[in-house]
Amino acid sequence: MLAYPDGCRRRYQLRSFAASDRQYVATVARAHPARVDRRTYLTMAEPDTITAAMLANGSAKKYETQHFAFWYGVNTAAESYRDVATRGLAWTTFVTQSAAWFEKVWQMNADLLGAPMPYAAATTPKRINVYLCGTGLPYAQGGDLTECGAGGGQAIGISSWALGYGSHSVAHEFMHTLQYYSGGYRNLSAAGWFWETHANWSAFQTARMDDSAVAYYQSNLENGPLFPESRYGAHPLLMFLAETDATRSLVWEMWLKNQRNAAGDTLEMPIQTVVRLGQQQGVFPQGLRSFADSIGRYGARLAAFDFVSQKALLDISKDRAAAKRYVPLKALATRGRYASSPERPLNIYGTHVIPLTPQTGAKAISVSLQGKTVVDQAAWRFTLVSVDAQSHPTYAPLGAVDGTAKSAVTLVLPAASTQTYLVVTATPYRYSVVPTAVEQLAGKKPSQFPYEVSISGATPLSGLATTCYAYAGTDGLDQNWNTNGHRTDDTACR
Numbered sequence: 001m002l003a004y005p006d007g008c009r010r011r012y013q014l015r016s017f018a019a020s021d022r023q024y025v026a027t028v029a030r031a032h033p034a035r036v037d038r039r040t041y042l043t044m045a046e047p048d049t050i051t052a053a054m055l056a057n058g059s060a061k062k063y064e065t066q067h068f069a070f071w072y073g074v075n076t077a078a079e080s081y082r083d084v085a086t087r088g089l090a091w092t093t094f095v096t097q098s099a100a101w102f103e104k105v106w107q108m109n110a111d112l113l114g115a116p117m118p119y120a121a122a123t124t125p126k127r128i129n130v131y132l133c134g135t136g137l138p139y140a141q142g143g144d145l146t147e148c149g150a151g152g153g154q155a156i157g158i159s160s161w162a163l164g165y166g167s168h169s170v171a172h173e174f175m176h177t178l179q180y181y182s183g184g185y186r187n188l189s190a191a192g193w194f195w196e197t198h199a200n201w202s203a204f205q206t207a208r209m210d211d212s213a214v215a216y217y218q219s220n221l222e223n224g225p226l227f228p229e230s231r232y233g234a235h236p237l238l239m240f241l242a243e244t245d246a247t248r249s250l251v252w253e254m255w256l257k258n259q260r261n262a263a264g265d266t267l268e269m270p271i272q273t274v275v276r277l278g279q280q281q282g283v284f285p286q287g288l289r290s291f292a293d294s295i296g297r298y299g300a301r302l303a304a305f306d307f308v309s310q311k312a313l314l315d316i317s318k319d320r321a322a323a324k325r326y327v328p329l330k331a332l333a334t335r336g337r338y339a340s341s342p343e344r345p346l347n348i349y350g351t352h353v354i355p356l357t358p359q360t361g362a363k364a365i366s367v368s369l370q371g372k373t374v375v376d377q378a379a380w381r382f383t384l385v386s387v388d389a390q391s392h393p394t395y396a397p398l399g400a401v402d403g404t405a406k407s408a409v410t411l412v413l414p415a416a417s418t419q420t421y422l423v424v425t426a427t428p429y430r431y432s433v434v435p436t437a438v439e440q441l442a443g444k445k446p447s448q449f450p451y452e453v454s455i456s457g458a459t460p461l462s463g464l465a466t467t468c469y470a471y472a473g474t475d476g477l478d479q480n481w482n483t484n485g486h487r488t489d490d491t492a493c494r
Helices: 019-030 052-057 079-086 091-112 168-182 189-206 213-218 236-243 250-257 270-280 288-301 310-317 437-441
Strands: 060-064 068-073 128-132 150-152 156-158 337-339 351-358 364-371 379-388 393-395 399-402 406-412 417-426 451-456 458-460
Touching: 052 060, 060 091, 068 091, 079 091, 091 168, 091 189, 150 168, 156 168, 168 189, 168 250, 189 236, 213 310, 236 250, 236 288, 250 270, 270 288, 288 379, 288 399, 288 417, 364 379, 364 399, 364 417, 379 406, 399 406, 417 451, 451 458
Parallel strands: 068 128, 128 156
Antiparallel strands: 060 068, 150 156, 337 451, 351 417, 351 458, 364 406, 364 451, 379 393, 379 399, 379 417
């Protein structure tokens, strides 16, 4: 991560740098060694899995690191063994490399992300069990001859394709283990999607930076980060919370302090936890009304992906799956007056990123926004964002509108501006759950937040909502839920 003179921090993958730069980074890293966990962890296999007899008779093997115990069978005809053999790797080398990555992921979550680690307060901490399937695990029905995917919880079951040093899947599934031991968000199906969002946030910080699921979210910004179909890619919201000093702790506290009943079942949705804890801490003194300002600033940052991982997010935005990132307005009869896209309406915390073309000779752009509904105590936050060739953003003040009121913002165009956007985010003061794709197909609709704007000094993107405005190639994909016929598979741009 680099800190620039203007205070911005930006994160890049190490391979982006020259060899001399990488050597410098290594030198600095040696001067700041990671915290050493000196505790001893016990090994105890899960019930009805590996037994001492299986280890003794050689039908199962075990490999241990400080925090993990890896268990696998010995049938070299099973799928994972065959997969690793095709890579030209010795099986034992593959296991030790994968185990080293598990330890690295543990360390990064503990030291860099500040995660609450399993057994942190236990007097006799235990290793996390990792079962390598498709290896002939002797307790498995059917002989464990095929892969099992990847899944994390109290223990982890994982196939060879999801292993290896640097694996995104390892980082993701280990996050599910952290979530399990936190006790948070259990037995509430409406919150199930958030397990994936949170897991991919951590994996995005600790593993690869080319998460294609983010492209889906970028093409569905109006549906908001709470749209369950965007669950694997909507983690920029967690980036925003983690990169903001006042809300950083909430990224983990929400898992530890969400309201539960006596059985441990969750009683609130994740955003409700964030707002409640933030209100208690003085971050959101007026609850959802205060949170609206924060989510409005988050929406504004989506225009230039003004986060620490900006470079990665910008690269993803060029992917053909992100072709629906921009939303057009609908021109009305009055010159300079536009309605929000009826085909791509805003859900709760959804965002419209609307490109603007400054008029010839314009020195400033002004926008007046009027709300067109009062549902769920409707409100909006909006602003103008100008971006230069280096993707540095300049923001107008954040405008706020409640109900059917009006408000205006103005941005004096910077000399170096290469693109300007109007960004509008729905920020209602009453929380609502966004239905799943299945529920929406059955007729259940999310709350929607239409608006109208008057624009002077620029012309907004307008036209057919079906067009893929954010991608210039001929192989673009329309992954937008609202314009591709409510499909979750790939559909070609029109």
